[in-house]
Amino acid sequence: MKKIIISTVIVLAAIATFALNETLSSKANSEPLPLPAFNIRVMQYGGTSPQVDAQVKYMVGGSTVFTGTTNSNGWCYTTLATDTYNVYVYYPAQPNDGQSGSLLGYYHDSNDNETIVLGPNY
Secondary structure: OHHHHHHHHHHHHHHHHHHHHHHHHHHHHHOOOOOOEEEEEEEOOOOOOEOOOOEEEEEEOOEEEEEEEOOOOOEEOOEOOOEEEEEEEEEOOOOOOOEEEEEEEEEEOOOEEEEEEOOOOO
8 A cells, every 4th residue: 555655756756847848848938038128329420429310220131120220329139139230321211312331241149339430421
């Protein structure tokens, strides 16, 4: 009888351990990690002053994945998945742009803060 009770306790402990591990594992896998920040600061031609209201386009493989506008400090804030990006900035926004700049082939995989300086008027 002692063997049956000990065996039952061991089986129940194993079942409880398995159930706990499955619960923890499924909970850990169900909550995705937050995406890393990919912030761009746009500076006016010459690089000394931030550019307000510049258009910022983040592209992957020819497709636009995010478009934003710079704030009063020249920053455009976003979070994006890990990938290689081409980032284009225009001032004023397209189609009336007269200045532009870019950051090409940038591999984004962590919190990034980058600066793009606009070129001269064209």
